[in-house]
Amino acid sequence: MDYPDALIQVIAAPDSQTKDALLATITPPPDGATWPLPTVPQRPGRPASWREGEPARRRRGLGNPHARLRFLHAIHHIELSAIDLAVLLCLRAPGAPAALHRDFLAVAREEAVHAALVEDLLTRRGFPPGSDVIHHRLWDTALAAEDLGGQLVAVPRFLEARGLDVSADLLPRLAGIDPEAHGVITRIYTDEIGHVGTGSRWHAWWCAREGLDPFQHFTSTATRLFPGQVPGPFPLDRPGRQAAGFAEDELSWLAIGGKSASLAP
Template sequence: MTPTLPDSLGAACRAVLLAADPMTKVRLARATARAWRRGQLAHRCDVAMPDEPARPARPELLPANRMPKRGRGGSERGRLALLHALAHIEFAAIDLAFDAAGRFGGDFPRRFADDWIGVGADEAMHFAVLERRLRALGSSYGALPAHAGLWEAAAATAHDAAARMAVVPMVLEARGLDVTPETVARVRSGGDETSARILQRIYTDEIRHVGIGAKWFGYLCAAADIVPASHWQMLVRRHFRGAIKPPFNDSARAAAGLTRDFYMPLVPLTSVGSQDQR
């Protein structure tokens, strides 16, 4: 059944964020994307986005330092833990995309919301496919604990669209471009071709998502007559708590518009040296 939606972009995005049940969130995300494409939602961001999205009772959310080690995905147990962790990332990514559209969309041309609503629909599809794969393997989303910190980057950049573009797609999603090809190869070598194809599809979509973030970051820099790479570095230093470290998938990053002059100045010299010795 198609959910009943509010009549504005902001209110519809807020409804997605406030849906705690995973499949309800997926249905609302898809319905919002359809309604937006059909012109059924007014281009108004007239309601505040929540400080935090709603979450289901499970999975149990743990700090990163309390998360159990999941292995490398070679064993059946390790593969289930890997797929569960990725499903949790995609679940959080639904909220990140709709929050970007609903929080900042009123300050941009309509095509900004076109892009981020489309990203949110992709993330909903990714989550649904991973959840279906988990069930086919005898598990489900919520069966294992998950990382509690995925919303931290959204909270840290809620006040600044440039900071949001810099940190969420251009740091967090870009890291997925670095690690996914090796993950696909491991899963495939373990004999799980179905899961490998799912992860390859997600990887292809994420290159485009990083590119959307880089495009709108560039748009903001051009409007303010700011040099993009140095401004990105300043925002990442200010708002991202982690480290920018190799190995990097330079070709995928470049395809998304994230070239080495952005991220290499933030890499510690010891990390550069260790990468050169690989």
């Protein structure tokens, strides 16, 4: 099977174990290999019994065990979706160096580990994946990004980076409430700094190839894809984001809502 077909199969597979088993068989293509972009499915594969819907708003804090299960359920689906997104990124990267494919296939496999860790926690607590509704906003956002550069902004540098903000805010509180979940989210947080860093490096590479300024491309793409969402609801995780390659001008722009930066000449 050729590389793009193998990637489509991963996206179509229903669960993290099947996706990971398929990923284990995929070899990155040689430098510069190209292919026509195949039709991407409207929805990634999921078990037939899972229901798509809008989760009820969380009214109770993480000290409430059921609220925590529903939160972990949402995290699980984010991790499962993250496999699909990393694979979609590879699919959108004909002509790229082999190293880009190696990097994002490795990210996809790490996301499968994250999904499996959270699935194990949920299953042992009697609330396995599929117990709550799921949504496909991450997938829809990635598709809306249109091209490789747009997805590098939307996924690793916006959504996953925002995951760092959320985790950094949450982890100190979670430590005293649920040490086991705290351990899993800490592992995920540490790996995600690597994913965002990978996104930053390849975004810089893509901008250089296209002759674009990375700051301009980052801010204009984030404004277009996430209108009204800068600044985000959580404080910026500056140490995490700096470790993941965010430049000071990008952090300032994210912190002030992009207003003065986008109006500057």
